[in-house]
Amino acid sequence: MTGFGGVIRVGFISLDWHLVTALVERWRLETHTFHLPHGEATITLQDVSILFCLPVDGEPVSGLVGADVTTECERLLGVVPPAIAVKGNTLKISWLGLTFQNFLADGDDITVQRYARVYILQLMGGLLFTSKTSTHVHICFLSLLENLYVAGQYSWGSASLAWLYREMCHATHLDASEIAGPLILL
Structure with missing residues (x-):
């Protein structure tokens, strides 16, 4: 219903940090492409749609x-x-996990929606819209999950791709030592 089913199925994948570093070195800010020996390549909305099954429209x-x-949070x-x-x-992702760890099967509709919001927030902060520490999630996403039926109408795929492009551009700065974003797309 919310459009995050494909992200849930991705599961945990260990990143090859040497590959990520090599790709960052080949990233061009002007074109949002990787300059490789055989030509240019990039990550597209189609890639996000296929890999994460996130809506791109x-x-x-x-x-x-x-x-x-x-x-x-209170609301x-x-x-x-x-x-x-x-x-x-x-908001700290670990606090969300600890506070909402014991879901009761007989919870009412409001409780189910609260737990669904927390689960999606954890996906966002841990995979799609990660910070450099991957310990916090931005609160701006919570308001978009107010109505879970409407949440599925957002273009989460294009937002996560834009987040990755932004983080790739930040990572190319000479003083950058970390990178964030949905790096699994790399």
């Missing part, structure tokens, strides 16, 4: 960047996170 993904973390998750679980406009 639909509404643009844009959330409330200035949203208050505690207010949004959509039913709990207020402790100060230690909040960093700027992000």
